[in-house]
Amino acid sequence: MDASARERLIEGTRELLWDRGYLGTSPTAILRRSGVGQGSMYHHFQGKPDLVLAAEQRSAEIMKEQSEAVLKGPGTALERIAGYLLLDREVLRGCAVGRLAGDPEIIEREELRQPVRDALDQVRVLLAGVIEQAQRDGELAAELRPSDLAATLSAVLQGGYVLARAEQSCEPFDRAVQGALGLLRAHSTDPESIPAG
Template sequence: METSERLIESAQALLWERGYIGTSPKAIQERAGAGQGSMYHHFRGKPDLAVTAMRRSAAQLRAQAEEQIARGGTALERATAYLVRERDAMRGCRVGRMAMDPDVIASPELRAPVEETFAWLTGHLAGVIAEGVAAGELRPGLDPHDTAAAIVAVVQGGYVLARAADSQEPFDAAVRGAVALLAAQAAPGA
């Protein structure tokens, strides 16, 4: 594997584990088995490498979400598939983790992959909900964007609850609740 790939993968893992502030260039280099010169040959510095790693993590998250949502079925089934996808709630979300880091939030460059990913996810889920409303599967008054934002918030908030309790159960309970609320929006006779 090329040095640049090892650096990106190492940065991805460390950012997920420790966040941006807790991830030093030295730790990335050690995990990647790369020297300082190699890192600065491929990247302008820690922020450049972090953005590259975050964009890679974001692309992976989008691919996973797309795979779950695209499996077919009704809009309700597709939204539910996204919610119930197996996740390790104790690890949290690779992308959502970055939103908790003050250095990431303070930097438009570092924040961009996080913001773009959640905008994409919310928009994609809103499209699924809108299809369900248009097809008569879901109640006509259901707002697709607000519903999609709630689904994303349940998953991200579920990670926080699970980590706070040191247990997967709060995450699973939040997902079960969201699935029940979403199912209650099925159009009569659908």
């Protein structure tokens, strides 16, 4: 069996989970989306939960890579934080990882909940590290608690997705990001360095 079939199964499942959640990601839909046969699916995976876990891990990996590309990239720490908030995202589709936190079938199973929790936590920890760097560099007020601010910024993004999807408009997400940027400006030693977005 060819390895590309495994990759297509993972990617097809990842896309379906993102759009439809666990229940909407049926084996039939997975096979249709990935373009592989049933035999290939059961050759590579023990069943739907095993394939869903691989797809979740892939979404988590992509989320981490995209976050690191900005938060560990060029620019000052504060510019990188602002750049992360202003990343081009598929707002109305929601966060591929965060959306799964509202899926009862994912949340009730520890093995399926863990990749979601770990991915969101990894990004929060990464963000907290860059906030600490901004404080060491004198860009942000020292009295801010990096872990609290990182949790706030993460919640702004995840909540922004929910509000945008509820209204079927990017405007609530954009307002939430602007609010977060305003919070950073209010605690910055150089507010002008934070883009308006």
